[in-house]
Amino acid sequence: MSTVRKVGIVGWGAIGRVVGAALAEGRVGGAELVCVVDNRPLGEAAPARQATFEEALETCDLIVEAAGQGVVREWGERVLESGTDLLIASTGALTDEDLAKRLLAAGPGRVYFTSGAVGGLDLLQAARSLGPLDEVRLTTTKLPSTLEQPWMDEDLLARIRSATGPVVVMSGTAREVPVKFPKSTNVAASVALAVGDLDTVRVQVVADPAAHRTRHLIEASGAHGAYRFEVAHLPDPGNPATSQVVPYAVLRSLAALAGRTGQIL
Structure with missing residues:
Protein backbone atom coordinates (compact mmCIF):
# COMPACT_ATOMS: atom_id res chain seq x y z
CA MET A 1 0.00 0.00 0.00
CA SER A 2 1.48 3.36 -1.05
CA THR A 3 2.02 6.19 1.42
CA VAL A 4 -0.06 9.33 0.98
CA ARG A 5 2.07 12.45 0.67
CA LYS A 6 1.08 15.06 3.25
CA VAL A 7 1.37 18.41 1.48
CA GLY A 8 1.72 21.95 2.80
CA ILE A 9 1.43 24.91 0.44
CA VAL A 10 3.36 28.13 1.04
CA GLY A 11 1.52 30.99 -0.60
CA TRP A 12 -2.22 31.40 -1.12
CA GLY A 13 -2.19 33.37 -4.35
CA ALA A 14 -2.79 32.59 -8.02
CA ARG A 49 -6.06 25.10 8.09
CA GLN A 50 -3.63 27.99 8.17
CA ALA A 51 -0.33 27.10 9.81
CA THR A 52 3.03 28.61 10.62
CA PHE A 53 6.07 27.42 8.71
CA GLU A 54 7.26 25.50 11.77
CA GLU A 55 3.90 23.75 12.11
CA ALA A 56 3.98 22.81 8.43
CA LEU A 57 7.39 21.20 8.83
CA GLU A 58 6.08 19.13 11.74
CA THR A 59 3.01 17.82 9.92
CA CYS A 60 3.99 17.62 6.22
CA ASP A 61 6.44 15.52 4.24
CA LEU A 62 6.25 17.74 1.15
CA ILE A 63 6.17 21.55 0.97
CA VAL A 64 5.06 23.29 -2.23
CA GLU A 65 6.58 26.75 -2.61
CA ALA A 66 4.12 29.05 -4.41
CA ALA A 67 5.02 32.38 -2.83
CA GLY A 68 8.10 33.73 -4.59
CA GLN A 69 11.88 33.59 -4.61
CA GLY A 70 12.22 35.10 -1.14
CA VAL A 71 10.63 32.04 0.46
CA VAL A 72 13.14 29.76 -1.27
CA ARG A 73 16.03 31.83 0.00
CA GLU A 74 14.74 32.15 3.55
CA TRP A 75 13.25 28.70 4.13
CA GLY A 76 14.60 26.30 1.50
CA GLU A 77 17.45 24.86 3.52
CA ARG A 78 15.40 24.63 6.71
CA VAL A 79 12.71 22.66 4.91
CA LEU A 80 15.21 20.15 3.57
CA GLU A 81 17.16 19.89 6.83
CA SER A 82 13.92 19.02 8.63
CA GLY A 83 13.57 15.95 6.41
CA THR A 84 10.69 17.46 4.41
CA ASP A 85 10.79 17.45 0.61
CA LEU A 86 10.48 20.77 -1.24
CA LEU A 87 8.86 21.45 -4.63
CA ILE A 88 9.95 24.85 -5.96
CA ALA A 89 7.80 26.87 -8.37
CA SER A 90 9.94 30.05 -8.19
CA THR A 91 12.94 28.61 -10.00
CA GLY A 92 14.37 32.12 -10.45
CA ALA A 93 15.84 31.81 -6.96
CA LEU A 94 18.22 29.17 -8.31
CA THR A 95 20.12 31.76 -10.36
CA ASP A 96 21.90 32.37 -7.04
CA GLU A 97 24.48 29.63 -7.56
CA ASP A 98 25.50 29.58 -3.90
CA LEU A 99 21.88 29.04 -2.85
CA ALA A 100 21.41 26.34 -5.51
CA LYS A 101 24.48 24.47 -4.28
CA ARG A 102 23.32 24.68 -0.67
CA LEU A 103 19.86 23.39 -1.53
CA LEU A 104 21.23 20.49 -3.57
CA ALA A 105 23.61 19.61 -0.73
CA ALA A 106 21.00 19.93 2.04
CA GLY A 107 18.99 17.02 3.36
CA PRO A 108 17.65 14.58 4.29
CA GLY A 109 14.72 16.20 2.46
CA ARG A 110 14.88 16.29 -1.33
CA VAL A 111 14.46 19.33 -3.58
CA TYR A 112 12.43 19.30 -6.81
CA PHE A 113 11.70 21.92 -9.46
CA THR A 114 8.64 22.31 -11.63
CA SER A 115 8.85 23.24 -15.31
CA GLY A 116 6.31 26.04 -14.85
CA ALA A 117 5.19 27.89 -17.97
CA VAL A 118 7.53 26.33 -20.52
CA GLY A 119 8.02 22.98 -22.25
CA GLY A 120 10.91 21.28 -24.00
CA LEU A 121 13.20 21.27 -20.97
CA ASP A 122 13.47 17.49 -20.97
CA LEU A 123 14.69 17.58 -24.57
CA LEU A 124 17.25 20.27 -23.76
CA GLN A 125 18.51 18.10 -20.89
CA ALA A 126 18.81 15.13 -23.25
CA ALA A 127 20.64 17.22 -25.87
CA ARG A 128 22.97 18.56 -23.21
CA SER A 129 24.02 15.00 -22.34
CA LEU A 130 25.42 14.71 -25.89
CA GLY A 131 27.58 17.76 -25.40
CA PRO A 132 27.32 21.46 -24.50
CA LEU A 133 24.86 23.66 -26.35
CA ASP A 134 26.71 26.47 -28.12
CA GLU A 135 23.87 28.98 -28.13
CA VAL A 136 20.62 29.24 -26.15
CA ARG A 137 18.27 32.21 -26.49
CA LEU A 138 15.06 32.94 -24.63
CA THR A 139 12.73 35.77 -25.60
CA THR A 140 9.94 36.48 -23.11
CA THR A 141 7.16 38.86 -24.16
CA LYS A 142 4.60 40.17 -21.66
CA LEU A 143 2.18 43.00 -21.07
CA PRO A 144 4.05 46.18 -20.04
CA SER A 145 2.27 46.51 -16.68
CA THR A 146 3.58 43.11 -15.54
CA LEU A 147 7.19 44.10 -16.13
CA GLU A 148 7.44 47.39 -14.23
CA GLN A 149 10.05 47.17 -11.46
CA PRO A 150 11.18 49.48 -8.61
CA TRP A 151 14.72 49.72 -10.02
CA MET A 152 13.60 51.18 -13.36
CA ASP A 153 14.37 54.83 -14.08
CA GLU A 154 11.75 57.29 -15.31
CA ASP A 155 12.91 57.08 -18.92
CA LEU A 156 12.48 53.31 -19.09
CA LEU A 157 9.14 53.43 -17.28
CA ALA A 158 7.92 56.10 -19.71
CA ARG A 159 8.96 53.99 -22.69
CA ILE A 160 7.16 50.96 -21.30
CA ARG A 161 3.99 52.83 -20.40
CA SER A 162 3.75 54.69 -23.71
CA ALA A 163 4.68 51.74 -25.90
CA THR A 164 2.53 51.17 -28.96
CA GLY A 165 4.54 48.13 -30.02
CA PRO A 166 7.22 45.77 -28.65
CA VAL A 167 9.87 47.40 -26.44
CA VAL A 168 13.00 45.56 -25.27
CA VAL A 169 13.11 46.10 -21.51
CA MET A 170 16.27 44.16 -20.71
CA SER A 171 18.81 41.87 -22.34
CA GLY A 172 21.25 39.72 -20.39
CA THR A 173 22.03 36.23 -19.20
CA ALA A 174 19.87 33.88 -17.18
CA ARG A 175 22.09 34.82 -14.24
CA GLU A 176 21.21 38.52 -14.53
CA VAL A 177 17.61 38.78 -15.70
CA PRO A 178 15.61 36.78 -13.08
CA VAL A 179 17.12 38.88 -10.30
CA LYS A 180 15.69 42.01 -11.94
CA PHE A 181 12.25 40.46 -12.60
CA PRO A 182 11.66 38.10 -9.65
CA LYS A 183 7.98 37.49 -10.45
CA SER A 184 8.13 37.41 -14.22
CA THR A 185 11.16 35.47 -15.46
CA ASN A 186 11.27 32.11 -13.68
CA VAL A 187 11.28 30.56 -17.17
CA ALA A 188 14.79 31.92 -17.73
CA ALA A 189 16.03 30.07 -14.66
CA SER A 190 14.20 26.89 -15.68
CA VAL A 191 15.88 26.93 -19.09
CA ALA A 192 19.27 27.55 -17.47
CA LEU A 193 18.75 24.63 -15.08
CA ALA A 194 17.98 22.37 -18.04
CA VAL A 195 21.00 23.62 -19.99
CA GLY A 196 23.27 23.53 -16.96
CA ASP A 197 24.83 26.96 -17.47
CA LEU A 198 23.40 30.32 -16.42
CA ASP A 199 25.74 32.28 -18.66
CA THR A 200 25.05 30.33 -21.85
CA VAL A 201 21.37 31.32 -21.84
CA ARG A 202 20.86 34.78 -23.34
CA VAL A 203 17.56 36.36 -22.31
CA GLN A 204 15.58 39.20 -23.80
CA VAL A 205 12.56 40.62 -21.98
CA VAL A 206 10.04 42.42 -24.18
CA ALA A 207 7.08 44.58 -23.18
CA ASP A 208 4.25 44.56 -25.73
CA PRO A 209 0.82 46.16 -25.20
CA ALA A 210 -0.57 43.62 -27.69
CA ALA A 211 0.74 40.64 -25.71
CA HIS A 212 -2.60 39.31 -24.60
CA ARG A 213 -0.79 36.01 -24.26
CA THR A 214 2.56 35.68 -22.50
CA ARG A 215 5.07 34.30 -24.99
CA HIS A 216 8.29 32.38 -24.42
CA LEU A 217 10.48 31.54 -27.40
CA ILE A 218 13.43 29.21 -26.79
CA GLU A 219 16.05 28.69 -29.48
CA ALA A 220 19.03 26.41 -28.87
CA SER A 221 21.74 24.90 -31.01
CA GLY A 222 24.82 22.75 -30.64
CA ALA A 223 26.97 20.22 -32.47
CA HIS A 224 24.23 17.59 -32.27
CA GLY A 225 21.17 19.57 -33.35
CA ALA A 226 19.03 22.69 -33.26
CA TYR A 227 15.86 23.18 -31.24
CA ARG A 228 13.07 25.74 -31.17
CA PHE A 229 10.09 25.89 -28.80
CA GLU A 230 7.45 28.57 -28.49
CA VAL A 231 4.58 28.80 -26.01
CA ALA A 232 1.87 31.41 -25.65
CA HIS A 233 -0.15 31.37 -22.42
CA LEU A 234 -3.07 33.39 -21.16
CA PRO A 235 -2.01 35.29 -18.03
CA ASP A 236 -3.79 34.55 -14.78
CA PRO A 237 -6.62 37.11 -14.42
CA GLY A 238 -5.86 37.65 -10.75
CA ASN A 239 -2.10 37.93 -11.22
CA PRO A 240 -1.09 38.78 -14.82
CA ALA A 241 2.59 38.22 -14.01
CA THR A 242 1.80 34.49 -13.77
CA SER A 243 0.56 32.35 -16.64
CA GLN A 244 -2.64 30.38 -16.05
CA VAL A 245 -0.87 27.13 -16.81
CA VAL A 246 1.71 27.39 -13.98
CA PRO A 247 -0.38 25.85 -11.16
CA TYR A 248 -1.24 22.94 -13.43
CA ALA A 249 2.46 22.35 -14.06
CA VAL A 250 2.87 22.27 -10.27
CA LEU A 251 0.02 19.76 -10.03
CA ARG A 252 1.63 17.55 -12.65
CA SER A 253 4.88 17.58 -10.66
CA LEU A 254 2.93 16.75 -7.51
CA ALA A 255 1.26 13.83 -9.24
CA ALA A 256 4.67 12.47 -10.26
CA LEU A 257 6.02 12.84 -6.72
CA ALA A 258 2.92 11.14 -5.30
CA GLY A 259 3.60 8.13 -7.50
CA ARG A 260 0.86 8.33 -10.11
CA THR A 261 1.67 5.98 -12.97
CA GLY A 262 0.87 6.03 -16.67
CA GLN A 263 2.27 9.44 -17.59
CA ILE A 264 5.22 10.74 -19.56
CA LEU A 265 8.03 11.75 -17.20
Missing part, protein backbone atom coordinates in the same frame (compact mmCIF):
# COMPACT_ATOMS: atom_id res chain seq x y z
CA ILE A 15 -0.76 29.37 -7.89
CA GLY A 16 -1.45 28.18 -4.36
CA ARG A 17 -5.23 28.47 -4.58
CA VAL A 18 -5.52 26.35 -7.72
CA VAL A 19 -3.12 23.73 -6.38
CA GLY A 20 -4.81 23.69 -2.97
CA ALA A 21 -8.30 23.31 -4.42
CA ALA A 22 -7.21 20.40 -6.61
CA LEU A 23 -5.57 18.63 -3.67
CA ALA A 24 -8.58 19.21 -1.43
CA GLU A 25 -10.89 17.77 -4.09
CA GLY A 26 -8.78 14.61 -4.33
CA ARG A 27 -7.66 15.27 -7.91
CA VAL A 28 -4.06 14.25 -7.18
CA GLY A 29 -3.99 10.61 -6.19
CA GLY A 30 -1.61 9.87 -3.35
CA ALA A 31 -1.44 13.46 -2.08
CA GLU A 32 -3.39 15.16 0.71
CA LEU A 33 -3.52 18.88 1.53
CA VAL A 34 -2.67 19.34 5.22
CA CYS A 35 -2.13 23.08 5.66
CA VAL A 36 -1.42 26.44 4.05
CA VAL A 37 1.28 28.90 5.10
CA ASP A 38 0.62 32.56 4.33
CA ASN A 39 0.94 35.80 6.26
CA ARG A 40 -2.47 36.97 5.03
CA PRO A 41 -5.83 35.63 6.23
CA LEU A 42 -6.94 32.75 4.00
CA GLY A 43 -10.66 33.37 4.22
CA GLU A 44 -13.46 30.99 5.14
CA ALA A 45 -13.34 29.19 1.78
CA ALA A 46 -9.80 27.87 2.34
CA PRO A 47 -9.82 24.06 2.13
CA ALA A 48 -7.20 23.52 4.84
